[in-house]
Structures are given as structure tokens and as C-alpha cells.
Amino acid sequence: MTTVEIERSMAPAAATPSRRSQRRGGLAGYVFVSGYTALLLAFGVFPTGYSFYLALTNTRGQFTGLGQFTKVISDFRFGPAFGNIAVYLVMWLLLVVVLTVVTAVILRSRVRPGLSAALRFLYYLPGALAGVASVLVWLFMLSPGVSPVTGLLRALGLSTFDQVLAPGNLPVILVLIAFWTGAGGWIVVMYGALNNIPDEVMEAARVDGAGPWRTAWSIQVPMIRKWIVYMAILAFASGTQLFVEPQLLQTASLQRVSPTWSPNQLAYVLAFQNGDFNAAAALSVFLLVLGLIVATVLVTRSGLFKVGDE
């Protein structure tokens, strides 16, 4: 962070909007957002609208009200799928929020800059693997016999792959995969957020006698709260949409993992096996609404999008 940036951002907040509005109006802005907007409409807004249409109609295109939704809720796989994802989400959100923030704080304050950069690179590295590749890596890690940590698996009482994939272990395995691939990116983001805390503030804390933990808890974490909320929203959304990982585990385990473990998998089965695209759309609308509700709660509680200043 440069001094110029600090000065500018430390300027009275009230002045900011007017200055900004004067700078607006050029075509350039629209040109820059147009590409994104077109893609968003084509691949975000239109499909969402189409799934709403499907969810409210049947295969003959007749309006069915909420019939598709009640049908989906009463499906015998609906409850288990959402139960699975709920357990997964609780573990995943706790882990990703607590561990990434703690790691970022330690990297920022307690580790030499060179080492910190190297570690951040290392943490980020698994994220470069696509979802499929990372699942394959974990299939190796978790197969007793071929795994480099076979001893550890055996010590845990897991001597066959089937035992590793017991239904009770699945949320843990999926959280491991998700954390391994996803956390590195968030550590980098959190680190960047911590960098935005002005040195003056940190110095003031030090002068006032705050130790490293006190500083972390009372200064750093509160000041990056919005980033944490932002991460929680995205982590929640990606968590509810879990698909590739359980789907691959299902194939690799020769079907010992349910083909409808997560709601997204259930939607896939409804659409492509039962041929019921309407029910699948209704299920995806459920997921959308769930994500929106959680996002709304988090946004309003945290003031994430508050413009200007309080």
C-alpha cells in the first residue's frame, strides 16, 4: 500500500461521491462492462429465468404453480441430500473462515516477508488444479495400499477404500478436498485485506501495549470483517453447489457413494435420468433461494455493501 493511496482513502468520505459523479458519464465505463454484462445475461440471468419458467411449468409447458416444488420436496432423496450438504457446510464454513483468517494473520504478522510469500504460493498451488484433478489426488491419498499415508489410514482403522468411503466419513473427505483446493486462494485474499490496514493503526495498537493476539483479535479481524463475510457468502454458495467431488467419488467407489449425495447431484439425476427437467429446475431454484437468503442475512448484518461511511 502506498502513501498516496492511504492519503486518498483517508480523505473525508463525504467528498468522495461528488468527486466520483463528476468523473462519471464517459462511454468507456459502459464499453468496459458491456462484455461482462452480455455474458452475465447469456449465462447467468437468462438461464436463471429459464429455470424459473421450468420450475413453474410441466413438460407440456402448462403452469403448475408450486407443484414441481412439492414434488421435489417429497422426493425420498431430497431430505438426505440437504442433510448431507448441511453437515458439510457447517464443517466447511467453520474451517475455511477460522483457518484462513488465522493463517493470514500469522503470515502477516509473525512470519518473515520472504517466507510468508513462499508459503502463500504453496497454499495457493493446489487451487491451480481443476476440481477433477484434485479429487483424483485425494482418491490416491485415501486409498489404503497406494496412499503415501497408508500407515496413518491404518492407524485410524481404515484398511480398505470401502471403509474410507463410509457414509459418515464423506463430509470430512469432501471438506478436506474443498479446503485443500480452495483455502489457499482465500488466504491470499485475507492477506491482501490485512495489508490494507494502515501501519499507523497497527503502530497505535502497539504503542497502546497490545500484544500480537490482542492486535489480531481487536484490530485486524474487525478491520477485515467485510472480507470475511464476503468469503463466507461465496464459500456458502460454492458449498451448496457441491457436485464434481461427490460425483467422482461415486464413480470411483463403484457406486458406494450415493449418486444423489448432494442436492446438485439430485438435480442432475432428476434431469438426465428421470428426464424431469422441471423438477431439476425447481431444485436449483431451491438452492438459489437458499443462497440468496443466507447472503441477504450476512450482507444486512455485516453492512457489507454499505456505501459511504458511518
Place this chain on the structure above:
Amino acid sequence: MRSSRPPAAPRRRRRLALAAIAMAGAAAVLAGCASANDTPAASSSSGSGSSAGFTEAKQVANSPITVWTDSTRLPSVQKYAKENPGVKMNIVTFDGSADGSTYLQTKVQLFDRTGKGWPDVVFASPTDVTWASVPTNPSAQPYAAPIDKLVPSSVLSGFATGSLAPCQLAGHTYCLRNDIAQVVLWYNKTLMAKWGYQVPTTWEQYQALGEKVAKQHPGYVIGAVGDTNSQESYFWSSQCPAQQLVAPNTLKVDLSSPDCTRMANLLDPLIADKAISTQGFFTQGFNGSKVLMAVGPSWYGQYLFNSAFKTPAKQIAAAAPLTWDGQSTTYTGDVGGGVWMISSHSTNIKAATAVAEWLTTSTENLQGAPTYPAYSPGAKAWLANPVNKDYFANDVAPVFTAAANEVWTGWSNTKFSDATPWSNTVLPALTAGKSLAATLPAWQTAIVNEAKSVGYSVVTQ
């Protein structure tokens, strides 16, 4: 505090704020909807129209045909293509619907929506015929062409008794059976002789021998129940009414029947003694050198013992399916056995039919087929071919031929794969140490749920 942000943040925040308001609004509207009154009329969207109508696509002479095959049957298809250079063929390899895969079904669902892309000829599992013979949506034509309208009935009557049953729905035949996977008793003749064991002929003897093996040669197994299709080897052979069509759309599921519990009770002590493995034979890392016996399909010989386990030749032998004490008729199970279907959308039905017919009925192809042919003259030629028998320690021909006619017909071909409830519900429970007998109720529930979700009415008596 807020002022510590970089200057770009407020603009992004404002845009996001708008999005958030929009989101919140949408969420509120939806939340209102979700609690509104139910309209029960809706859920009638499952395509259950059963018209046998078949409108040929406009035929284009000599148009290329696309053939989807599994890798096992690929050489046969390639051979046909080589011998018939006049036929333009695109050959595509896919998983062949093995192990309950739904790849083909998924793709056809999409082709039905886009109106193009169907393979002209496809290798599939019998389960696929149940959905392929009906429309996947109200405006679609069933994917599979009724083969009885394309192939002379004299050809169809050449297939082994009952082997076309999975192909027959609503009075038409929708597929040609490729191979039969009749369940027999496999054993390692060398080991049996070395240890002085008699080959069992009844399930009771099988159990007694298993107990003996567990004591005298711990580590050796006389079977495995952990594969996706182990239930077809054991419970099908036991005539367990796990999925028996009693009317066109009514399925009988009764795992409390004595025909089911007798098998569960027979296997449970063997599982406890580790004489029967809860892992699958096809599980990565299964030790094939410790297999004394296996109850399984005719293709276990080449595919499990020869290819997967690499057991040396002249050790493995096949014996007739096991019977129950006091039961005069022998029944056995069937594990897989593929079919060929012809697309009703093909623009060159003539060429497509010719390929499918050649693959399933020509002696030239069948005598060297990888698995036991369903077409009887082909099976005879196959059994006469030394290549198919040289590996074994005894003559498998009489065993295979007899077992092919003993497949119990009460285990119906259903719209759902029987692998799903077995693998998801029963196998994890067995791995966790529960007994089969204790898992039957959960298995029952899982089958009933699957059946109802694809539109069957279920009876338990």
C-alpha cells in the same frame, strides 16, 4: 476505519449493493411463493405414454451410421467395418452402461431435446431398454426401434430361452441380446484338490465348506459380496423377489420372503468368518490369489480370473449352479449381459440393422466373442472354439449350456438399476460390520424408494 479501503472499493460496493437489493427482493418474493398453497395437479410430468408408434426418419441411402460400443466389443465392430468398406461407420467407444452407469441415458435425454445426435446402433445394458422403449418426454419418440419389425422372427427365435425377455416390452422386442451372464460356481481346481475338498453342489455344502476354509486356510475366500452386482449372483440365484414385475407397472419387492432370508442367513456366518469378503472382486487391490471359489457369471472366467487376477491357466474350473437341499429345480442368476439397440431416428435403418444382426447372430463374430453369446447357434460355435475353453481346468461347455437355461425369470428388468440400492445401502452397512439379515429392511426401503421414484406401484406380497 472505513477510510482504510483502497479507492476502488466504494464503486464495487455500490454495484454490489444494487445486486444485493435485487437479490433480497427476489428472495423475498420467492419466500412468499414457497409458503403459498400447494397445487397438487402439477406432478404429472413423467412421460408414461406407451405408444409403440415408430416413425422412421427419412432414409438416406448409404448415409453413415454411428455405432456406440463398449471397449470389450470394439474389436467386433471394427471387424465389421473392415469387412464392409461400403458401409460408412463412425465408431465411438463409451462405458457401455457398465456398473449402473447412466451415460447413455443422459445423452439420449439431451439428444431428444436437441433433436439430433443419437447413435444409430448402441451397445447397452438391459436396464437401458426400459427407458429407451418409451419416450423420454411427451414430444419425443422412443429411442429404441422395435426390432421385431426389422429382423425376421426366425432370427429372434434362435436366441436362448428367455434371453430376449429383458428386450420385450409392451408386445415388442426392442433389443438383440449380445451375451448371457449366467451365474455358475467357479473354483480353483488345483487348490481344491490339494486340500482335499469336494466341489459343493448345494448351498448348504457351500456354507459348510466355507466354515472349513475359514478354520483351515484363513485368508482364503469362497466368494465376495462387495461388487455392484453381487446381489445378482446370490439373491437372484436364491429366487429372492427383490424386483419382480407382477403387472406391467407393478413391482413386487419382498425381501422378507424366505427365499431372501435363507440367502442372507447363509452368507452372514461366512461374512463373519471372513470366508466371504465384503469387498468386491473388482475392488482395487483385491488379492486374487486367495480366491478358492466364486459364485459369479460365466464371464468371471476370462475377465476376473484370467485378466484381473492373472490366475495361471488350467487352475480355474466351473461347476453347475448351486441348488438348495430338497429343491428339485436349479435356478441361477444373471449378471449383466449386454444388448444392442437400433435408433428409431436412424437415417439408414438398413445398415444399422445389418450391423446389429451381424454382431449378435453371425457365427463368424460369435465364435470369437469375448463373452458367452445369447444366440444359441453362436453359443455352440463359441463353445466349440478352443480359445474360449483352453484356459480352464475342466470343460465349461456343459456347465455353461445348462446354466444358460436355468436363469430365474423372476428378477425383472426394471427402469432403475438394481446396483444403486445394493451399493448405496447394503454395501456400506456390511462394511460397517452390520449383518445382511439386519440390512434387509433398509435394502427393501431403498428398492421401494427407487421403484416409486420412477413410477412403479409397489406391492410387498
